Amino acid sequence: MNIAVLISGGVDSAVVVHKLVEEGKHDLHLFYIQIGMDDDEGDCSAEEDIEMCTLIAKKYGLPLDVVSLHQEYWDNVMDYALRTVKAGLTPNPDMMCNLMIKFGYFEQRWGKDFDMTATGHYATTDCVGGIKYLATAVDPVKDQTDFLAQITHEQLEHVMFPIGNLPKSEVRRIAQEVKMPNAYRKDSQGICFLGQINYNDFIRRHLGVKRGPIIEIETGRKLGEHNGYWFHTIGQRKGLGLSGGPWYVVKKNIADNAIYVSNGYGTAKQYGRVLHLDEMHFISGNPWQGQEGTFEITFKNRHTPIFMPARFTHLRGSEWVIESERDVQGIAPGQFAVIYDRNHHLCYGSGVITGQKI
Numbered sequence: 001m002n003i004a005v006l007i008s009g010g011v012d013s014a015v016v017v018h019k020l021v022e023e024g025k026h027d028l029h030l031f032y033i034q035i036g037m038d039d040d041e042g043d044c045s046a047e048e049d050i051e052m053c054t055l056i057a058k059k060y061g062l063p064l065d066v067v068s069l070h071q072e073y074w075d076n077v078m079d080y081a082l083r084t085v086k087a088g089l090t091p092n093p094d095m096m097c098n099l100m101i102k103f104g105y106f107e108q109r110w111g112k113d114f115d116m117t118a119t120g121h122y123a124t125t126d127c128v129g130g131i132k133y134l135a136t137a138v139d140p141v142k143d144q145t146d147f148l149a150q151i152t153h154e155q156l157e158h159v160m161f162p163i164g165n166l167p168k169s170e171v172r173r174i175a176q177e178v179k180m181p182n183a184y185r186k187d188s189q190g191i192c193f194l195g196q197i198n199y200n201d202f203i204r205r206h207l208g209v210k211r212g213p214i215i216e217i218e219t220g221r222k223l224g225e226h227n228g229y230w231f232h233t234i235g236q237r238k239g240l241g242l243s244g245g246p247w248y249v250v251k252k253n254i255a256d257n258a259i260y261v262s263n264g265y266g267t268a269k270q271y272g273r274v275l276h277l278d279e280m281h282f283i284s285g286n287p288w289q290g291q292e293g294t295f296e297i298t299f300k301n302r303h304t305p306i307f308m309p310a311r312f313t314h315l316r317g318s319e320w321v322i323e324s325e326r327d328v329q330g331i332a333p334g335q336f337a338v339i340y341d342r343n344h345h346l347c348y349g350s351g352v353i354t355g356q357k358i
């Protein structure tokens, strides 16, 4: 098979290369996607990544192309992130990055010329009734299906995740055993390609600062001031600068730039059980097509190893409702809720959270 391998300079995608080479039956072509910062400052982390990718390509005698999707990234992913926070909602840039960059523009320009594209995402695929589904990784802590749940079926058909069936510890062990140049490199952190930049700095640069009140929701008492509702997300605790905490953001009022908070770890205002979804996207089609009623699922509304059991009901069009069996912390409109089967093996897709009723 002719395979395009997306490598980042990190250990996961390096082990993907090793595993595919080991299979001994593929022609591999490595690609590094360059994004760069939004100003034209040099990007040292990219230089280091490219150096690492070059060493990996040399080690296995494989071709490596460094391709740029700089403009596409800023025009799509970051524009989406800014529009979403400006509307008072919570974005998920990683989700959009996979949909639009790694499996979007990359596929259209380069991936399409190969039989398959391989990445180091922690995810798997499974075939049920002749249909390919996205499925969870064996390592629940590393599972990244919640960042992949917007991809299309066409994209899924063309992608493979060669390390999704390995625990992270095993991936590291392989990297050390084969003396991969990055075997001891730290895992990347942060949003997608933006590992190195501070997200708050980015928002500040584009949306500026606008002082507004922080109000205790139960009493209406003003407790302090914030620098703009766009810096705060429902369910968030950090960065409020209030004493006598913990304080959690439980509501935002965009019109008057007010943030509402509630005190204490167990504050009821922080939790909900009902999540309304719109724009529900099923990667491999609606698994309950033609069936009426309520379906048993598990779901996530944030990047966490915990899958929450729930019931899932179709309302109308692309609107669905999740009724969680347990309290859900920080239900943030704009975020995606990712839907899995009851055993959290198959990932069916995701929808955008529009609101909640407690």
Ligand SMILES: Nc1ncnc2c1ncn2[C@@H]1O[C@H](COP(=O)(O)OP(=O)(O)OP(=O)(O)O)[C@@H](O)[C@H]1O
Residues within 6 Å of the ligand: 005, 006, 007, 008, 009, 010, 011, 012, 013, 014, 031, 032, 033, 034, 102, 118, 119, 120, 121, 122, 144, 187, 188, 192, 193
């Ligand atoms: N700059 C890039 N160029 C090409 N592919 C990339 C790039 N960044 C990430 N990828 C691909 O997407 C996968 C998941 O990216 P993520 O940012 O989650 O990295 P990760 O899980 O730390 O993996 P790695 O250890 O390979 O960096 C990577 O394993 C790689 O296949």
